Amino acid sequence: xxxxxxxxxxxxxxxxxxxxxxxxxxxxxxxxxxxxxxxxxxxxxxxxxxxxxxxxxxxxxxxxxxxxxxxxxxxxxxxxxxxxxxxxxxxxxxxxxxxxxxxxxxxxxxxxxxxxxxxxxxxxxxxxxxxxxxxxxxxxxxxxxxxxxxxxxxxxxxxxxxxxxx
Numbered sequence: 001x002x003x004x005x006x007x008x009x010x011x012x013x014x015x016x017x018x019x020x021x022x023x024x025x026x027x028x029x030x031x032x033x034x035x036x037x038x039x040x041x042x043x044x045x046x047x048x049x050x051x052x053x054x055x056x057x058x059x060x061x062x063x064x065x066x067x068x069x070x071x072x073x074x075x076x077x078x079x080x081x082x083x084x085x086x087x088x089x090x091x092x093x094x095x096x097x098x099x100x101x102x103x104x105x106x107x108x109x110x111x112x113x114x115x116x117x118x119x120x121x122x123x124x125x126x127x128x129x130x131x132x133x134x135x136x137x138x139x140x141x142x143x144x145x146x147x148x149x150x151x152x153x154x155x156x157x158x159x160x161x162x163x164x165x166x
Contacts, residue, residue, distance in 0.1 A: 039074075047079070108124070
């Protein structure tokens with residue numbers, strides 16, 4: 001779900017170089033208000049959310065308990081909600097509150113810290129999140145262009161991604 005057509009156009013234009021999921025026929029992007037669209041949709045394997053770099057009313061809506069709970073209910077069996085948080089978007093107290101809320105909504109939570117701990121990626125699920133080396137190997141073969149990008153930032157072994165899990 002995306003609220004901005006410009007973001008979709010930019011991803012289609014620039015993301016093609018990085019081999020984004022937009023090339024995958026299974027990928028669908030729906031424009032509109034995420035809460036409204038999510039409440040009308042079916043079940044999902046993965047839901048991606050993000051808080052924009054600038055904290056706005058719209059950005060804050062995807063971090064409320066109500067939205068996180070709605071996303072949890074829309075996940076299929078074993079589904080995962082993934083939320084990117086730019087490090088500059090929240091105060092220390094705001095981040096503490098968001099993490100506590102996220103952990104209260106999702107029984108199983110994983111946290112990945114990005115480059116120099118600038119950003120966080122939160123994973124939430126109803127099932128245990130267990131990094132599996134065989135899954136990392138599968139993705140390295142399935143999306144070689146993505147692994148080229150990983151190589152550019154110093155991650156050359158798929159197992160290194162599972163080792164980053166916190």
